Amino acid sequence: MRKVRRHSEVPEATIHRLPRYLEKLKLLQAMGVEDVSSRQLAESLDIKASQLRHDFHYFGGFSRPGRPYQVGKLVPALEKIIGVSEPQPVAIIGAGHLGQALANYANMGVQGFPVRGVFDANPRLVGLEIRGQPVRDMDQLEPVIAQEGIRIAILTVPAPFAQEVTDRLVKAGIVGIVNFAPTDLKVPKTVAVRNERLAVGIMALSFKVKCILEGDCGTE
């Protein structure tokens, strides 16, 4: 470690590549690979080696010049940077189809984000068991967040309720929200929001599909 950089200086684009680096490195680790060069790793991710080194450079000194990266050292280093060295408990607000799907998604825990609370306002859903956890009534939101030390929430409530639930989450100490509701959330600057909107994704895809079908993509 040679330089300390403030996170704010790390470009958004780099931040989004970090999880992909970690994912691929964990795969290599599981295969017993010990060393990997920037070229090898970059190629497997379909990016340029210089970009990968440039990205790593924000955090300084993962290897020494002349030596390839050691998978066993890089994995924990990236986990520390991303913030998943310790498990990060998460809450899921909204136990509809999507909320249930996410609560059921076993990989969440494996990736470092164990689900420690599932909440819904619908009394018919409250009490339902998902992977050994009950769906809780919304009045349990604040106490469970406090008790479990939850900092990240996944929001899967209908759009009309998204903002009021968000306000409660912020007051309860939540610092990061993954928003699946198709609406923009107002939060203080000290809270990070990531919007996951399926509709936007499928429409962007549709634009490209149209361009492929109409031979309008500049490839011919």
Place this chain on the structure above:
Amino acid sequence: MRKVRRHSEVPEATIHRLPRYLEKLKLLQAMGVEDVSSRQLAESLDIKASQLRHDFHYFGGFSRPGRPYQVGKLVPALEKIIGVSEPQPVAIIGAGHLGQALANYANMGVQGFPVRGVFDANPRLVGLEIRGQPVRDMDQLEPVIAQEGIRIAILTVPAPFAQEVTDRLVKAGIVGIVNFAPTDLKVPKTVAVRNERLAVGIMALSFKVKCILEGDCGTE
């Protein structure tokens, strides 16, 4: 319409804003708003007016200099550009929790992407009804895609099966794939893929949460 531009020249960033423009404009339309200036529209989306005009400029002439945009003209124009003037039938491959959640998501049809086929390899899921549609066996994949004229598929199968299913989809004439499997897909250049990976999103969020909690964000 003054200029015809090839789609390939439209930047990725612009493509991803088009659905957001359309979404907001439809909202305005539903409220009975007839005219909207670039400044008003941009402000409501938290972007710069010049960026919005610059984006629209790729497609040329939505209004005339001096006159604001007419919502009633802009909505169908954007729908045409994005490719949702006609409903685009989609197939969902994989009827696990996530696949079921998506098949249940009524908004899909409203947004212009009606679900016209849900498929799974698990015989215990085959026959299950979701919103009036049966989960079909995988051997129905090719005939249904052909019969319904489906061009876009949503992939929610486990990662180990993602590539083989993709190969079948491509052979069956699918041109766009929304990939929820946590693995990269190999496809010909004539097929568009959009990766929707929850793990990447929550990890990118985690990085920011860490930076907020540690006061390492340059805001103080």
Place this chain on the structure above:
DNA sequence: TAGATTGTTAATCGATTAACAATC
């Protein structure tokens, strides 16, 4: 040593923002 590799800076590329003429 010779070849390969990283860390780091400089050059290139692309996207955002500002500016303003033309128009209503």
Place this chain on the structure above:
DNA sequence: TAGATTGTTAATCGATTAACAATC
């Protein structure tokens, strides 16, 4: 007309890529 607005180009900003010295 005066004020507001778009379309369009130029200026700025940021991210990617290339280049290469230092190192093994």
